[in-house]
Amino acid sequence: MYDILQYCRPEDVGVHPTWVEDYVNEVNRRRKVQHSFVMARGTRVFAEGYWKPFHRDWLHRMYSVSKSFVSAAIGMLADEGRITLEDRIITYFPEQDDGNVHPLIQEMTIRDMLMMATCHKTNSYGVGDANWLRTFFHPHWEPDHPAGTEFRYDTAASYTLDVLVERLTGKTFLEYLKDKALRELGFSEEAWCVEAPEGYAWGGSGVECTTRDLARFAQLFAHGGVVGGKRYLSEDYVTAATSKQIDNLRDSGGKVDSCSGHGYGYQIWRIRDNGFAFLGMGGQLGVIIPEKDFIFACNSDTQGDADGYHGFVDILFDTVINRIKEEQIPYDDAAYVRLQTVLGALEINVPAGAVSMPRQEEIDGVTYTLSENRMGMTDLTFEFHGAQGLLTYQTTRGERRFPFCMGRYADTTFPETHYFGKRIRQPKGEEYRCLNCAVWEDENTLLVRSYIIDDYFGNMAARFVFDGDTVSLTITKTAEWFLDEYVGTADGAKKV
Numbered sequence: 001m002y003d004i005l006q007y008c009r010p011e012d013v014g015v016h017p018t019w020v021e022d023y024v025n026e027v028n029r030r031r032k033v034q035h036s037f038v039m040a041r042g043t044r045v046f047a048e049g050y051w052k053p054f055h056r057d058w059l060h061r062m063y064s065v066s067k068s069f070v071s072a073a074i075g076m077l078a079d080e081g082r083i084t085l086e087d088r089i090i091t092y093f094p095e096q097d098d099g100n101v102h103p104l105i106q107e108m109t110i111r112d113m114l115m116m117a118t119c120h121k122t123n124s125y126g127v128g129d130a131n132w133l134r135t136f137f138h139p140h141w142e143p144d145h146p147a148g149t150e151f152r153y154d155t156a157a158s159y160t161l162d163v164l165v166e167r168l169t170g171k172t173f174l175e176y177l178k179d180k181a182l183r184e185l186g187f188s189e190e191a192w193c194v195e196a197p198e199g200y201a202w203g204g205s206g207v208e209c210t211t212r213d214l215a216r217f218a219q220l221f222a223h224g225g226v227v228g229g230k231r232y233l234s235e236d237y238v239t240a241a242t243s244k245q246i247d248n249l250r251d252s253g254g255k256v257d258s259c260s261g262h263g264y265g266y267q268i269w270r271i272r273d274n275g276f277a278f279l280g281m282g283g284q285l286g287v288i289i290p291e292k293d294f295i296f297a298c299n300s301d302t303q304g305d306a307d308g309y310h311g312f313v314d315i316l317f318d319t320v321i322n323r324i325k326e327e328q329i330p331y332d333d334a335a336y337v338r339l340q341t342v343l344g345a346l347e348i349n350v351p352a353g354a355v356s357m358p359r360q361e362e363i364d365g366v367t368y369t370l371s372e373n374r375m376g377m378t379d380l381t382f383e384f385h386g387a388q389g390l391l392t393y394q395t396t397r398g399e400r401r402f403p404f405c406m407g408r409y410a411d412t413t414f415p416e417t418h419y420f421g422k423r424i425r426q427p428k429g430e431e432y433r434c435l436n437c438a439v440w441e442d443e444n445t446l447l448v449r450s451y452i453i454d455d456y457f458g459n460m461a462a463r464f465v466f467d468g469d470t471v472s473l474t475i476t477k478t479a480e481w482f483l484d485e486y487v488g489t490a491d492g493a494k495k496v
Contacts, residue, residue, distance in 0.1 A: 003186030004043050004219055004228055005212060009336060013041040014325035017332060017339040020047040022319040024342055031349040032311060033451065033459075034283070035060065036211040037298040039320065043219060043227075047339070048211070051346040053411055053435075053453075059190060059208045060299040061457055063280035066193070066207035067158040071114060071267035072220055073165045073173040075237040076180050082168055085111040092164050096137040104143040110164075112147035113157035114266035115245040119143035124156040127424065127481050132196045136160045151248040151264055155204035158267060159196060162203025172201040181232040185216045194455065195423040202424065205281070208455060214278075214297035218286045221268070221276070222295055241266035242276045242288075258313040271313065273321075279309050281480070282457055287313060292324050301457050304478035348409055351449055353439025355407035359466055360384055360440070366494055368471045373490035375475065380492070382446075382464075389438055391448065395485075404436035404448055412436055414452060419482040422455070432456065432482075452479065460486055469494040 010017050020039065027034050035054040039047045050056060062069075077083045083092075087110050090097055097106075104119040112118055124139040125132040136156045165173040174193050183189070191213055194206030209217075221242055225233030244263030252260035259279060262270035271277045271287065278286035283300030296316055302308060367381045376396035383390045388410075391402040400415040413431035421428030432454035441447050441463070448462040458479020465472045473490045477483040 002184060002228070004216055005040070005186065006044050008044045008046055009331065010046040010339075011329045011331050011336075013044055013046050014327060014329055015039075015041075015046055015320065016323070016329060017335040019320045019323050021335075021339050021342055023315060024049060024346070026315045026319060027312070028349055030307075030311070030315075031352065032283075032305065032307070033301045033349060034312070035299040035301065035348075035453075037296065038211050038215040040215055040295040041324075042223075042293050042295075045215065047343070049343040049346050050211075051348045054299070056212060057188075057210060059188070059192070059210060060284070061194075061455055062207040062209060062214065062284045062299075063205050063282060063457075064155070064158075065214065065278040065280035065284045065286060066203050066205050067155075067267040068221075068278035068286065069177060069207055069217065070158050070162045070165070070173055070203040071241055072181075072217070072233065073177050074110065074114065074161055075233050075241060075266075076176070077165060077168060078237060079234045083110060083164075085109065085114065089113060089160065089164070090137065092167065093133070093137065093160075096134065101137050102143050104146055105137055108147040110161070111266075113154075113161055114241075115148075116151050116153055116157065116248075116264055116267075117148045117246050118152060118154045118157050119145055119147040120152060120154050120156070122152065123154055125159075130197050130425070132156065132159055133163055133198060133200070151246045151251050153251060158204040159200075159202060163200045165203075166200055173203050174201060174207060181220060181227075182213075182217065184230075185219060185227060187213050187216050197423065197425045199423070211297050211299050214284075214286050214299075215295055218278070218288055218295045218297060222288045222290070222293070237266075241268050242270075244270050258310040258317070259308075260310065273317070277309075277313075283309060283312060285309060285312060287316065289321060292321060294321060294324065301451055301453075301459060303457070303459060304476075348435060348451070350407060350409065350437050351439050351441075351447055353407075353441045353447060355387070355439065357440040357443050359444060359446075363466060363471075368492035369495045370473070370490040370492035374488040375485060375490065377473075377490060379495060380471075380473075402436065402448075402450075404438045404450075406438055409435035409437045409451075414450060416482075420456065424481075452482075456480070456482060458483055462486075 036050045124135040162173040169176045191209035193201040196202045219227045224235045225238040245265050248264045249261045258272045269277045275289040283302035285298045287296040364384045378394040380393035387406045389404045403412050414434040418427045432452050435451045438448045444466050446464045450460045452458045460477040462475045471492045475486050
């Protein structure tokens with residue numbers, strides 16, 4: 001297997017090592033929760049970093065970056081002549097055409113779906129639906145506009161397109177891409193995709209691959225469909241997929257920032273400076289700036305972060321992209337060594353706060369009985385042993401033990417086993433891997449933070465405010481389809 005990615009020093013491609021260090025320092029200064037990144041010019045990787053415990057072989061959930069993979073698969077089917085983009089999607093799913101399909105859905109084309117211009121009001125399926133494909137053709141509401149006229153972000157369209165690939169090829173869209181291109185580029189054989197309830201790969205959100213894999217995939221679109229002298233996608237498809245096919249300014253609420261309001265191609269976003277990007281929930285990014293021959297791949301969990309995607313992209317432009325030179329620059333050995341040291345010491349950023357307060361001794365070992373609350377929590381107890389902490393609490397599901405560290409993360413598991421596994425709606429039966437930490441935000445407020453880092457990513461913040469013999473608790477979460485039972489408030493008092 002050939003790996004298209006080659007490795008070099010930053011100076012070889014017109015980047016000073018201190019600029020990459022500036023990027024890392026700014027990410028850390030803002031306490032953004034980044035997991036990994038790869039920076040390249042062309043196929044030459046000049047920097048990559050992994051915040052522990054993440055590493056280069058970690059199969060990371062790509063969320064909606066998966067849609068861009070689906071786009072590549074559709075492009076290859078079109079190149080083979082097995083479909084055209086003007087085909088009406090209903091013709092490939094005759095079993096859905098039961099006489100009750102809305103006329104606007106009947107006329108919807110593959111191109112409409114690629115450019116997020118379906119006739120749907122919104123995404124057609126929910127976590128409670130057992131057959132997502134059927135909801136695309138038979139949504140719970142009537143369409144309200146013709147396809148091709150408005151940008152409406154519609155993950156069900158991406159999903160239906162990946163089912164189309166599977167029906168025509170007998171393979172999931174990701175396996176099809178591996179066979180057609182990705183395997184030859186060095187893509188991880190272990191990469192896989194979360195399944196929708198009916199068993200098809202979930203191309204709207206489910207790809208699991210490495211950050212390096214994302215950089216390899218980006219090569220297909222960065223260079224007009226040609227990688228390593230071999231054509232994998234037609235130039236016409238790549239040009240159309242990465243160009244503005246439809247305006248999305250209304251969808252962004254009229255806001256224009258680094259990633260919003262620049263238009264949309266075929267499951268690919270237009271961004272600032274004539275660039276384009278694959279964007280996934282939580283900060284999964286594949287950024288391509290053709291004029292600089294620059295590629296950036298990263299994984300993160302920015303769910304709940306007001307900056308969203310554009311925070312990373314703004315930092316990237318300010319520290320690296322805007323400074324790139326077109327020629328090799330002189331080596332700076334001291335700066336290069338320092339950069340390697342910085343990259344080797346990366347750890348997930350913890351929330352701001354103190355690692356201890358006098359109140360900690362007062363609450364150690366004390367049990368608080370909570371008033372009735374939507375979370376079903378009753379008694380809770382904190383225990384501290386140096387930097388190690390343990391929160392024990394009772395729920396309607398039984399006792400739960402939640403280990404954490406003060407001022408740093410404990411690499412542990414979250415105490416629930418009913419969250420989804422490899423298929424949506426089917427419990428994993430195991431606890432998700434997570435990182436838990438706690439800090440004192442002030443002398444009476446303890447923040448306990450948990451980041452889920454499994455096949456599903458999400459985060460939870462629990463604030464405990466202590467006042468004499470009482471405690472008040474507020475828990476919030478940012479996660480798709482799990483941690484729901486941990487959202488709410490409660491008051492409690494020392495158990496007598």
